[in-house]
Amino acid sequence: MTTTTAVRPPASRPASPGKRPTGSGARAWATRAPLLPALVFLIAVTQLPFVATLVISFFDWNSLKPDQRHFTGFANYSSVVTDPAVRESVLNTVLLTATVVIACVVLGLAFALLLDRTFFGRGLVRTLLITPFLIVPVSAALLWKHALYNPEYGLLNGVLTWFGNLVGTGSVAQPEWTSEMPLMAVAAALVWQWTPFMMLILLAGLQSRPAEMMEAARLDGAGPWQMFRFLTLPHLRRYLELGVLLGSVYIVQNFDAVFTITAGGLGTANLPYTVYETFYRAHEYGLASAVGVVVVIGTMVIATFALRVVSSLFREEASRA
Helix, strand or coil: CCCCCCCCCCCCCCCCCCCCCCCHHHHHHHHHHHHHHHHHHHHHHHHHHHHHHHHHCCEECECCCHHHCEECCCHHHHHHHHCHHHHHHHHHHHHHHHHHHHHHHHHHHHHHHHHCCCCCCHHHHHHHHHHHHHCCHHHHHHHHHHHHCCCCCCHHHHHHHHHHHHHCCCCCCCCCHHHHCHHHHHHHHHHHHHHHHHHHHHHHHHHCCCHHHHHHHHHCCCCHHHHHHHHHHHHCHHHHHHHHHHHHHHHHCCCHHHHHHHCCCCCCCCHHHHHHHHHHHCCEHHHHHHHHHHHHHHHHHHHHHHHHHHHHHHHHHHHHC
């Protein structure tokens, strides 16, 4: 009796971990190639101008005296720190940003709580509340400057006159809003425009609350204030952080309202307006570039925290799913 032994083919050697399969590199490049034009465009539009600005910030460069341009190192950055006008613009930027963001968060939360309820005409109310955010910033600033703040035909002074006639006191004081309270005039216009942005973020947070948890708290006898304090507010913490950080990034860079309403006068110049004034009016390219770099660095710091909050939000949503 003869036995036949089956001949097994030689086992294939496992690919070494340091070597990629043949063709994987080509497939990776084929996948990334369509994104290269967008990457090149992004670098050309954003990074190259920033690098040029960074280089110019190390020069004493006045466009009216092109032959006297020379390298000064960090002298422009030292001027940014020691210049009283720049320090005042930094203070105005911080004050304006804090005031606008806090007011927008409070009003946005109130409107979000309102729209989270069911009532007749909620769709129309939601559309009207979102409308200010859809207006071009320059148009919104012009609207506030002429339609509301104008001392002769503005709506605010008209309301004061109507109220004085209604209560029988006769003529009332007609304040010059942009000259008597210039920074608050700019802040009010920004609050009106950016409150809908905060409202949309917080409304999304309210509508993502677990319905079972809210119903259980209601059945356990929790009142509206207790539910808001112990359930709604902790749930909205990440959304509040996101709104504050994104709002801060936008308001720090705001130029339209300051330029349109006060033209940077009466102590309302912020950092973006200081960059504009230094670059286009004083023709100090080096100093303006240094201020611009400082603004960009500050914005990047805020944006980094904003991105961390966004990523944590996504992680929380993914864990719940």
